Amino acid sequence: MKINDTLPLEYRTEENSNKILGFWLFLGAEIALFSTLFAVYFTLWNRTGNGPTGKDIFEVSGVIWETLLLLTSSFTCGLGIHAMRLNLKKPMMIFFGITLLMGLGFLGIEITEFVNYVHEGATMQTSAFLSSLFILLGTHGLHVTMGILWGSSILIQVNREGFTDATANKSFIFSLYWHFLDVVWIFIFSFVYLKGLM
Amino acid sequence: MKKKRLLLSLIFISIVMLLSGCDSKLAVLNPKGPVAKTQANTIIFSILMMAFVLIVVYILYIIMLTKYRASKTSDDYEPPHIEGNKWLELTWTAIPVIIVAILSVVTVQTTYAVEKVPAGYEDQKPxxxxxxxxxxxxxxxxxxxxxxxxxxxxxxxxxxxxxxxxxxxxxxxxxxxxxxxxxxxxxxxxxxxxxxxxxxxxxxxxxxxxxxxxxxxxxxxxxxxxxxxxxxxxxxxxxxxxxxxxxxxxxxxxxxxxxxxxxxxxxxxxxxxxxxxxxxxxxGGDSKTEKDSGSENMDHMNHxxxxxxxxxxxxxxxxx
Amino acid sequence: MKWDEFFVTGEPMIYGADISIVLVSLAIIIGLTYFKKWGYLWREWLTTVDHKRIGVMYIISALLMLFRGGVDALLMRTQLATPDSKFLDAQHYNEIFTTHGVVMILFMAMPFIIGMMNVVVPLQIGARDVAFPRLNAVSFWLFFSGAMLFNLSFVIGGSPDAGWSAYFPLASNEFSPTVGMNYYSLALQISGIGTLLTGVNFIVTILKMRAPGMKLMRMPMFTWSVLITNVIILFAFPVLTVALALMMFDRLFGTQFFTMANGGMDMLWANLFWVWGHPEVYIVVLPAFGIFSDVISTFSKRNLYGYKSMVVSMVAISFLSFLVWAHHFYTMGTGAMVNSFFSITTMAIAVPTGVKIFNWLFTLRKGKISFTSPMLYAMAFIPIFTFGGVTGVMLAMASADYQYHNTMFLVAHFHYVLIPGTVFGVVAGMHYWFPKMFGFRLNERLAKWAFWLIVVGFNTAFMPLFFLGLDGMTRRTYTYSAATGYGPLNMVATIGAFVCAIGFVVLCYNFYYSFRHSPRDENGDPWDARTLEWSTPSPVPAYNFAKMPIVNSQDAFWYSKKQKVPLYEDGPYEEIHMPSNSGQPVILGIIMFFLGFFLVFSWFIPAIIAGIGVVIMLAVRSFERDHGYHISAKEIAATEQKLRGDTV
CATH class of the missing domain: 2.60.40.420 (Cupredoxins -  blue copper proteins)
Structure with a gap:
């Protein structure tokens, strides 16, 4: 096993640095995936059939809260990795914990939002616009959910083992994923909500 | 091997002759109107261009396979190491580019032509x-x-x-x-x-x-x-x-x-x-259906x- | 759902399939039990993470699917041989051409190509395995469960019947009410995820795991083609993932993406499908180009002519492949300007492809050509593929395409590129690397018989279709009247198809024959070849390379042979770290199979349970600490001694 001690812990073994490159490539595929979903949304967004338009259903306050939570969580996630580089186990776990809690908060608001839409008669089945909206938001939401599950399992592992090649690598890759979800959200916020409200 | 290739090219040449013959029986090449005629001409033209490409490739192919087979070279013949040749490679990039350019011009012209009312009929009310x-x-x-x-x-x-x-x-x-x-x-x-x-x-x-x-x-x-x-x-x-x-x-x-x-x-x-x-x-919506009455392309409808x-x-x- | 809707009933052919499936399964189970091979199968194959074995499993699956897709093809050709034939009814015919297309592209061509990549690429770059061996096994089992799920539709629930391109609204519940199209969306989704993971895995492998000294521009052309192909996979497959997910939501949950009311847009499907579908064509053909490059170079005893322009042309093709999708529906009415744009981009692909053809021809020049079976396929490829290519340029011209679209001309064209391109490519690769995989060569005499039957049969089968197309015969037509005059040419095509099929039977019989009769390969380099994989003994030991090869040029192994310089460093063997086998990938594959199956029938409670199973498997993997195992230097020395004699 080749080990290069000059690199940060998460990059040190050859296998781990391969994993990081592999994950970047995977994020490339994720970009293609979300780009396709955005393309679908932009194609269908004014095809509202008999259903409501974005303007009719979007609520500003919830979206602002979602954005705040996710942006802050991305920041705390970065702080967590910084703490890991400084080999501070407890602060790292606290920052990651905050990140995951904020992710949960985000999910909570998003689910409430979906429930409200459905109560207003705006379901996935109502129109092509709503189908594409629910799928775009839902795919992002599903990613956040998976992220929370994944992050929690990493927290347990860091707690058990401390910072090892394996846990440092996992934590770092998780942080890449979480930042990516944040970027996707910024696009959703700008091109779905802001554009829809205008 | 060699005979088969020769046969193939012969078959192909006869195909081209058959296709370009004027009293072809094939529906697409037997047009009865100006649109189909434009398309048939485009097809014949592209077949001729492509036949040229095929003939060049097939001739080179036959030469290479006949001249350089192991049975024709001596046992101690050691094939040389050749990286490539800038000019040759440029040639076989440039010529296809020219062919594609010619075909592109034809394609764009004919594509616009077949989308419009055929030439000579524009004055008539369709x-x-x-x-x-x-x-x-x-x-x-x-x-x-x-x-x-x-x-x-x-x-x-x-x-x-x-x-x-x-x-x-x-x-x-x-x-x-x-x-x-x-x-x-x-x-x-x-x-x-x-x-x-x-x-x-x-x-x-x-x-x-x-x-x-x-x-x-x-x-x-x-x-x-x-x-x-x-x-x-x-x-x-x-x-x-x-x-x-x-x-x-x-x-x-x-x-x-x-x-x-x-x-x-x-x-x-x-x-x-x-x-x-x-x-x-x-x-679908009620408000939208009502204003359809003014739509200009329904003028000849009495509904x-x-x-x-x-x-x-x-x-x-x-x-x- | 009633049982008679669950099982496909009322058809002698289906009952035959039912019985044969049960009999074959029973035979396998009894055979494994009798010969006490369960443990062997589990330990050595099902749980393996060795790229060579995974590659072999891909290739075996691909051959099985080739059989399935080939039978579909023969049924279609039999139906079309005569006018007004009653051999198949419309519904059957529709199901058969749909499954033929899906099986051949996604469950035959793809796994064959990926199998070749698996076996060859790590050996060509001097690596001990791929970057992520476990992920590689996951890829395989996802592909395999997708393929099995798709084939299950034949006997349970009904096959998909809306064409492999599955255009909406035809593929919607309203016009395709059986669960067939559900199978389509889920089976392709599952195997597609596997393919995407393969893409990530091989890019990292090729970028990071090359032997010392092997710069990118020293890689064998096959490895280059695989790298480029996997980049295409990485960006094209997510589009398929989305398209299939939307299809699934439309069919299972009543969303309105592609519907005929409430704002749905049927042509959105066609766009998404072909944004993936056209790059997909290059995904299956570029690695074949790579195989031909290696084969032609080896059997001309010459280095590949124009190596750099070969690489550049493949990069150009991969880039252009994303800009041509609308040529699949010029007739949609998007106007002359859009059509002109896509015509030009499509024709532009002819330029880099032409460069490759000429480079291959000039690789032959001044060579010393020997016509072995792999070389025969490569030599048949050049003229036939060129013919297919120029008909592609003809199809690219939008105005003319209005006359070719949806006709037999199109069918002839894409078989004229996919069969000499992909199929000849993988068959050439299989004959070429067979001794590397199994330690003996395929019998040349039988291989040549198979070759001539396939080549003659293929041309006889597809050449007439060009003329039928120009005479107005549409594709996917299950029958035609005698008055159309299509009869004689169709009969010729059918005869050709059967000749071709006999060729494939001979090809497969050759496996058995050669297994029994071929002499075992002694030195690991039966073709006097050029690249690193031939420097290993055959069959290759689990660790591939006992010592890391040193690479100073292209075709390093060739020059080490010619100039008598050693390929490996001197010195003692060192212990080698190996990844452990794992049952998790196959279990994950089985769970995914059931998840897909439950969703096909909208059984949501079991589906949720299976979904939780998937999450549990991910968690198990996350918590696992697998440190692999080590092969000791002593053991390596013994193995090498046994495989190579005492030459090293």
Whole structure:
């Protein structure tokens, strides 16, 4: 096993640095995936059939809260990795914990939002616009959910083992994923909500 | 090996000769109107260009395989290491670029040409015919004449015909090989196909795009008649054929195979085609349907506005 | 759902399939039990993470699917041989051409190509395995469960029947009410995820795991083609993932993406499908180009001519492949301007492809050509593929395409590129690397018989279709009347198809024959070849390379042979770290199979349970600490001694 001690812990073994490159490539595929979903949304967004338009259903306050939570969580996630580089186990776990809690908060608001839409008669089945909206938001939401599950399992592992090649690598890759979800959200916020409200 | 390749190129050359022969029997290369003629000429031209490419490749191929086989070289022959040759490689990049450029010019010109009313016919008022497909038949509505036919369509010769295509179900493709290339018919928009028949006769038309079980049987006859005969036929239909009621039309839509039919009124009134404000499924809401009356492309239609709601036709309804 | 809807009933052919499936399964189970091979199968194959074995499993699956897709093809050709034939009815015919297309592209061509990549790429770059061996096994089992799920539709629930391109609204519940299209969306989704993971895995492998000294521009052309292909996979497959997900939501949950009301847009499907579908064509053909490059170079005894322009042309093709999708529906009515744009981009692909053809021809020049079976396929490829290519340029011209679209001309064209391109490519590769995989060569005499039957049969089968197309015969037509005059040419095509099929039977019989009779390969380099994989003994030991090869040029192994310089460092063997086998990938595959199956029938409670199973498997993997195992230097020395004699 080749080990290069000059690199940060998460990059040190050859296998781990391969994993990081592999994950970047995977994020490339994720970009293609979300780009396709955005393309679908932009194609269908004014095809509202008999259903409501974005303007009719979007609520500003919830979206602002979602954005705040996710942006802050991305920041705390970065702080967590910084703490890991400084080999501070407890602060790292606290920052990651905050990140995951904020992710949960985000999910909570998003689910409430979906429930409200459905109560207003705006379901996935109502129109092509709503189908594409629910799928775009839902795919992002599903990613956040998976992220929370994944992050929690990493927290347990860091707690058990401390910072090892394996846990440092996992934590770092998780942080890449979480930042990516944040970027996707910024696009959703700008091109779905802001554009829809205008 | 060698003989087979030679044989192949011989076969190919004879194919090209066969195709470019003027009295070809193949439908696409036996055009009866200007659109199909443009396309046939484009095809012949591209075949000749490609034949040139093939001949160059095949000659090189035969040379290489005959000259450099192991059985022809001495045992101690050691093939040289050759990286490549800048000029040769540039040559076989540049020549294809030129060929593609020539073909591109031809393609762009002819593509614009076949989309428009054919040259020489621009001054005439086109005959508008709505051709709509449903499983598994074609409905032809003549808005000006106020008649409708199923599975056959009569047109006058030497007059541009504008087919407006749409579908009551799966995507279909309206194709009359001897008059011109095909175009899709879809549910939520109209596509237009301009054709002219220059010779009287009966031409086979079909749906070219797979649309389910009855697809293979979805053929129709295009009868190109002299203008006099055509007018006579229109009057005949007007006087002898029954009216197309909404109920009758819905029965037609639901029946798989109906054979030929003629009617002295069209379905365009009670089931308007997806054009203008009706396109893109924007027609569902009540507020939107009402302002359709002003739509300019319905000027030759004489229809009842109260029947605008598409839910009248069963196959447009959705089972959700 | 009633049982008679669940099982496909009322058809002698289906009952035959039912019985044969049960009999074959029973035979396998009894055979494994009788010969006490369960443990062997589990330990050595099902749980393996060795790229060579995974590659072999891919290739075996691909051959099985080739059989399935080939039978579909023969049924279609039999139906079309005569006018007004009653052999198949419309519904059957529709199902058969749909499954033929899906199986051949996604479950035959793809796994064959990926199998070749698996076996060859790590050996060509001097690596001990791929970057992520466990993920590689996951890829395989996802592909395999997708393929099995798709084939299950034949006997349970009904096959998909809306064409492999599955255009909406035809593929919607309204016009395709059986669960067939559900199978389509889920089976392709599952195997598609596997393919995407393969993409990530091989890019990392090729970028990071090359032997010392092997710069990118020293890689064998096959490895280059695989790298480029996997980049295409990485960006094209997510589009398929989305398209299939939307299809699934439309069919299972009543969304309105592609519907005929409430704003749905049927042509959105066609766009998404072909944004993936056209790059997909290059995904299956570029690695074949790579195989031909290696084969032609080896059997001309010459280095590949124009190496750099070969690489550049493949990059150009991969880039252009994303800009041509609308040529699949010029007839949609998007107007002359859009069509002109896509015509030009499509024709532009002819330029880099032409460069490759000429480079291959000039690789032959001044060579010393020997016509072995892999070389025969490569030599048949050049003229036939060129013919297919130029008809592609003809199809690219939008105005003319209005006349070719949806006709037999198109069918002839894409078989003329996919069969000489992909199929000849993988068959050439299989003959070429067979001794590397199994330690003996395929019998040349039988291989040549198979070759001539396939080539003659293929041309006889597809050449007539060009003329039928120009005469107005549409594709996917289950029958035609005698009055059309299509009869004689169709009969010729059918005869050709059967000749071709006999060729494939001979090809497969050759496996058995050669297994029994071929002499075992002694030195690991039976073709006097050029690249690193031939420097290993055959069959290759689990660790591939006992010592890391040193690479100073292209075709390093060739020059080490010619110039008598050693390929490996001197010195003692060192112990090698190996990844452990794992049952998790196959279990994950089985769970995914059931998840897909439950969703096909909208059984949501079991589906949710299976979904939880998937999450549990991910968690198990996350908590696992697998440190692999080590092969000791002593053991390596013994193995090498046994495999190579005492030459090293």
């Amino acid at each position: 005959l508008v015919i709505y051709a709509s497909s449903s499983d598994w038949k074609w409905h032809f509505s003549y808005p000006e004449e106020g008649i409708e036919t199923v599975n056959y369509v009569n047109i006058p010769t030497n007059r541009p015909v504008e087919f407006r295509l749409y579908s009551y179900g799966p995507i279909t493709s309206f194709w009359v090989p001897q008059l011109g290339g095909q175009k899709y018919a879809m549910t939520d928009m109209i596509t237009k196909l301009n054709l002219v028949a220059e010779h009287e006769g009966s031409y086979l038309g079909k749906n070219a795009n797979f649309s389910g079980k009855g697809f293979a049987k979805m053929e129709f006859e295009v009868q190109a008649q002299s203008p006099g005969d055509y007018t006579k036929w229109v009057n005949d239909v007007k006087q002898t054929a029954p009216k197309l009621t909404e109920q009758e039309f819905n029965t037609l839509l639901k029946t798989d195979f109906v054979g030929r039919k003629s009617y002295s009124s069209t379905h365009l009134g009670f089931a308007p085609p997806p054009e203008g404000d009706m396109a893109g499924h924007q027609h 009842d506005m109260s029947g605008m709601d598409m839910s009248g036709s069963s196959s447009m309804e959705h089972g959700h």
